[in-house]
Amino acid sequence: xxxxxxxxxxxxxxxxxxxxxxxxxxxxxxxxxxxxxxxxxxxxxxxxxxxxxxxxxxxxxxxxxxxxxxxxxxxxxxxxxxxxxxxxxxxxxxxxxxxxxxxxxxxxxxxxxxxxxxxxxxxxxxxxxxxxxxxxxxxxxxxxxxxxxxxxxxxxxxxxxxxxxxxxxxxxxxxxxxxxxxxxxxxxxxxxxxxxxxxxxxxxxxxxxxxxxxxxxxxxxxxxxxxxxxxxxxxxxxxxxxxxxxxxxxxxxxxxxxxxxxxxxxxxxxxxxxxxxxxxxxxxxxxxxxxxxxxxxxxxxxxx
Amino acid sequence: xxxxxxxxxxxxxxxxxxxxxxxxxxxxxxxxxxxxxxxxxxxxxxxxxxxxxxxxxxxxxxxxxxxxxxxxxxxxxxxxxxxxxxxxxxxxxxxxxxxxxxxxxxxxxxxxxxxxxxxxxxxxxxxxxxxxxxxxxxxxxxxxxxxxxxxxxxxxxxxxxxxxxxxxxxxxxxxxxxxxxxxxx
Numbered sequence: 001x002x003x004x005x006x007x008x009x010x011x012x013x014x015x016x017x018x019x020x021x022x023x024x025x026x027x028x029x030x031x032x033x034x035x036x037x038x039x040x041x042x043x044x045x046x047x048x049x050x051x052x053x054x055x056x057x058x059x060x061x062x063x064x065x066x067x068x069x070x071x072x073x074x075x076x077x078x079x080x081x082x083x084x085x086x087x088x089x090x091x092x093x094x095x096x097x098x099x100x101x102x103x104x105x106x107x108x109x110x111x112x113x114x115x116x117x118x119x120x121x122x123x124x125x126x127x128x129x130x131x132x133x134x135x136x137x138x139x140x141x142x143x144x145x146x147x148x149x150x151x152x153x154x155x156x157x158x159x160x161x162x163x164x165x166x167x168x169x170x171x172x173x174x175x176x177x178x179x180x181x182x183x184x185x186x187x188x189x190x191x192x193x194x195x196x197x198x199x200x201x202x203x204x205x206x207x208x209x210x211x212x213x214x215x216x217x218x219x220x221x222x223x224x225x226x227x228x229x230x231x232x233x234x235x236x237x238x239x240x241x242x243x244x245x246x247x248x249x250x251x252x253x254x255x256x257x258x259x260x261x262x263x264x265x266x267x268x269x270x271x272x273x274x275x276x277x278x279x280x281x282x283x284x285x286x287x288x289x290x291x292x293x294x295x296x297x298x299x300x301x302x303x304x
Numbered sequence: 305x306x307x308x309x310x311x312x313x314x315x316x317x318x319x320x321x322x323x324x325x326x327x328x329x330x331x332x333x334x335x336x337x338x339x340x341x342x343x344x345x346x347x348x349x350x351x352x353x354x355x356x357x358x359x360x361x362x363x364x365x366x367x368x369x370x371x372x373x374x375x376x377x378x379x380x381x382x383x384x385x386x387x388x389x390x391x392x393x394x395x396x397x398x399x400x401x402x403x404x405x406x407x408x409x410x411x412x413x414x415x416x417x418x419x420x421x422x423x424x425x426x427x428x429x430x431x432x433x434x435x436x437x438x439x440x441x442x443x444x445x446x447x448x449x450x451x452x453x454x455x456x457x458x459x460x461x462x463x464x465x466x467x468x469x470x471x472x473x474x475x476x477x478x479x480x481x482x483x484x485x486x487x488x489x
Contacts, residue, residue, distance in 0.1 A: 009414070009419075009421070009456050010423065010456055012423050012424070013421040013422070013423040014421060014422055014423065015420075015421055016421070016422050016435075018422065018435055018476055018477075019420045019421060019422055019435055019436070019437055020420075022315075022351075022420070022435055022437045022473060022476050023417055023420065023437050023438065025314075025315040025318060025351070025476065026314055026315055026351045026352050026353065026384070026385070026437060026438075027352075027353070028313070028314060028315060028316075028317070028352075029311070029312070029313040029314060029316075029352075030313050030352075030353065030356055045355055046359075047359075048355070048356045048359045048360060049356065050313060050352070050353040050356050051353070081416075085355060085397070085411060085412065086353055086355060086356075087353075087417065087438065104418065107415070107416040107417075107418050107419075108416070108417075109416055109417035109418075109438070110417065132418045133417060133418050134417065262356065262359075262360070263360075263363075266312060266313070266336070266360060
């Protein structure tokens with residue numbers, strides 16, 4: 001199987017914003033799974049994942065190991081790209097545009113500028129407009145989400161609290177974002193200026209939310225999702241797709257759980273189906289209660 | 305007339321939005337079950353991930369039900385993933401598909417996402433803008449299939465009776481001409 005080479009494509013073709021956000025649109029209604037090797041990537045694809053996130057350690061292990069967490073070894077990402085046909089995403093550190101350049105040269109399909117890795121810049125995020133590859137970024141509220149959109153993010157996900165298996169922070173962030181959207185939607189037009197100031201968000205982005213009642217880009221969820229019920233909860237709260245990090249490959253029966261998560265996103269409103277989907281999945285990942293997490297171990301506070 | 309959009313996964317909302325902007329907007333329905341499939345007169349299979357949607361069509365039996373409706377003459381249009389789903393063969397893959405068009409498709413024919421693009425070309429004599437996202441192409445087709453569009457010398461739109469496949473995504477643009485055209489075939 002070969003791909004057409006770029007030189008065969010007419011020079012009239014254009015890279016566009018629509019085509020970047022378009023890939024995020026294609027991933028709606030699905031599950032994106034963290035994988036650390038080709039075997040896991042294959043399990044994820046066979047279970048029906050719409051994309052995989054290739055990384056060296058899942059967030060639960062990053063938490064356990066401590067230290068500085070960086071972009072994955074390109075060789076490991078290439079190994080995963082070679083074994084699946086679905087999109088492959090990879091993470092760069094917040095503000096680390098050189099890692100992003102390397103991931104772009106690797107032709108990953110999406111870059112996650114992620115708080116799960118140790119931030120490289122305490123002031124600036126990556127200027128994502130300058131890249132041909134689309135970016136996804138985490139957010140805890142609408143202002144943060146729209147700042148990322150202003151920098152060129154083509155997809156937003158809740159941060160949640162990665163690697164805990166505790167869904168409470170993802171729920172907090174999704175409720176906050178959806179509540180903020182309702183507030184902007186129902187404001188008078190002459191109130192948008194001060195809303196932009198309060199939320200520290202670009203005014204033109206606030207205007208888009210006001211006009212459409214939606215985020216300018218797809219709104220996904222991540223961070224602590226461990227069970228089909230967690231996935232259904234976030235979908236009902238407004239998530240358009242769910243990322244599952246440690247929740248699958250840190251559980252007792254990853255293949256079965258991966259399949260169940262995919263089905264739960266499809267049938268998120270159908271409790272009777274969710275009964276069947278949730279049965280006999282084996283052990284869920286061992287969780288960490290977010291309320292017991294010391295502040296220095298919280299990942300969601302990273303990003304500005 | 306009720307137009308269904310397969311809503312297993314993908315950009316089905318974009319198709320619903322395009323249909324609502326047609327000059328005579330049809331009644332629409334998101335299709336996830338056989339009961340919903342039974343209520344529609346036409347079906348659009350949107351963009352999305354073909355392995356995901358194929359697995360779920362197979363697992364929940366909606367695939368055979370769609371094949372049955374197609375045999376009964378229901379018009380179907382697949383965009384990108386939808387075209388892969390309609391194809392008889394997918395190069396280098398045994399993934400589940402409906403096999404309703406006598407074509408072979410190549411997935412991700414232009415490469416990874418960094419090679420996604422948009423451009424204009426002629427579709428059935430009219431200029432259209434195609435948004436190609438990790439797009440497939442048709443690499444061979446049987447005698448009953450006609451070519452509707454080529455881009456960069458590759459076949460990117462085909463028709464067999466009242467079944468249509470396009471590599472690109474009209475639903476991501478403001479242009480609803482292809483949706484209006486599909487409502488008339």
